[in-house]
Amino acid sequence: MPAVSPTDIPLAQRMRPKTLDAVIGQRHLLSKGAPLRRLVEHGHLPSIILHGEAGVGKTTIAMLLADAVNRPFHSLSALTTGVKQLREVLESKDTLSLSAPVVFIDEIHRFNKGQQDALLGAVEAGDITLIGATTENPSFSINNALLSRCQTYRLEPLTHGQIAKLLERATLEDNILKTLDINLKASDTIADLAHGDARKALNILEIAVQTADRSKGTLTIDDPLVSSVAQSALIKYDKDGEQHYNIVSAMIKSIRGSDPDAALYWMARMLVAGEPADFIARRLVIAASEDIGNANPNALLLADAALRSVQSIGMPEARIILGQVVVYLATSAKSNSTYKAINAAMALAEKDASPVPMHLRNGTTKLMRQQGYGQGYIYPHDHPHHYHPQAYLPENLAGTRFYEYADNQREQHSKKFMHWLKKRH
CATH class of the missing domain: 1.20.272.10 (Zinc Finger, Delta Prime; domain 3)
Structure with missing residues (x-):
């Protein structure tokens, strides 16, 4: 097999940082005294979820964290990995090693419940240290059981200044670009088009360098050139620098x-x-x-x-x-009543852990029933209109209200029905 030429390796790959100190951006996590920096300085790496947009360094940081604590690193993509392949990786742990390998799962939110459950057992047993990367909100896309066993860290898009620093570093340090006489005049435009995505910024720079006029020796990377090589749609999308x-x-x-x-x-x-x-x-x-x-x-x-x-x-x-x-x-009627209700309920749930009242517990065994589980529960369907008043909240929360009916026809209809129902009983 012929050797891979450096020119065949994308600029974004060639510029991948080799140390945590070389990472541009994410200083809230990687600077001195920041959470991830403190972990690796103490030689400790728990299972974590890295949440952020594309091109902000999730894969790179995962690799560098594993390297910083001297752990084996296995990289998988949720797009191409099934349960069988996942289990093969989980079962391939070197029994002679005292340290759990780091298993990196890109796009972990695309794993189904079975795949996430397969990870859960290995994480709980300490067989692996999981680093999951996701562009989706982990609260909605990752099983609660798995999420509760991981620390979650949010990675931020790179700023215009950080993108400009990245581009300058590429022209000065990349083994190919540093051999060329490059006059980079379009850093702001590239940053606008990149939307905080380091990979996209480097890709645009690379295409511009490959397309630039070489007849004068100096390669001028200006706005017209960048506009001609980048998708015109992206320019329209972000011509004012909006993310x-x-x-x-x-x-x-x-x-x-x-x-x-x-x-x-x-x-x-x-x-x-x-x-x-x-x-x-x-x-x-x-x-x-x-x-x-x-x-x-x-x-x-x-x-x-x-x-x-x-x-x-x-x-x-x-x-x-x-x-x-x-x-x-x-053009639909609007209401945020349930949005406010669940937020209020979750805010209280974070502070209150009242026990479930005995009559609401499920007495599935004889011992449970002897202990009073389920006693006094009233089955609503046995009563007129399938309703009978009884307490459903813990005693200390009696009367607490999270949901308020909004002033739209459908919710007001529900309010009138509930009022009628309670009045009849």
Whole structure:
């Protein structure tokens, strides 16, 4: 097999940092006294989840952490790894080694429950140290049992200044680029297009260098050249230096504000820029529950159907489905009553751990029943209208209310029904 030429290795790979000190960005985690730095300085590395956008250094930091504590490193991708392959890696631990190997799972949110459960046992037994990387909120995409056994750290997109430093380092230190006379005049434009993604910034620089006019000796990397080699859609998407999540925010706020035209415009900006359709659809599912909720429960059903549809159909046809859902959500009645209710309930749950009242416990064994489990419970279906008043909260929380009916037709109808029901009993 012929040797790989350095020019065949992408610039982003050639510029991968070799030490934690060489990492640009993420100083809140890696600087002196920061959490991850303290861990490795003490030779300790627990299982962790690294949460952040693409190209912010999740894979690199995972490799460097493993190296800093002198652990074997195994890298897997959730996109290509099944349970069988996962178990082969978990069972390949060197029994002579005193240290657990580090198993890095990229896109760990794409693992199904069975795959995550397979990891759980190995993490609990200490057979591996897991480092999971995800672009999704771990609270929603990773099993609670696995998440509770990992420390979660948020990685931030690189700033314009950090991208500029990265580009300058590449021109000065990369074995290929440093041999060229490069006049880099488009750092700001590249940073705008990169959206905080170091890999994307280096890719744009590499393409610009390969395309630049070499007849004058000096390679001038200016805005016109970068604009010509980068996708024009990306320039439109971020011509004012906005990060892609700002466009998402604008779309969601337009939906919340019942402006279908603005919502369509911001979504079109994302589609034209090449944003994955399923990324947009997932945000619509969240908006359907957070901003519409029980004012129109069909909104969540439609948004969920759209998510599954765009995943199976893909672009360009997916734009039609997304357009329909965006207009439906923007013109729907709105309510955030359930969003506020679950937040209030979770805030209390973090502070209160009252025992379950005995009558609500499930007396599945004779001993449990003898101890009073389930005694006094009233089965609502045995009574008129399938309702009978009884206490469902712990005694110390009696009367606590999280949910308040919003002033929309559907929730007010539910309020009247509940009032009528309680009045009859």
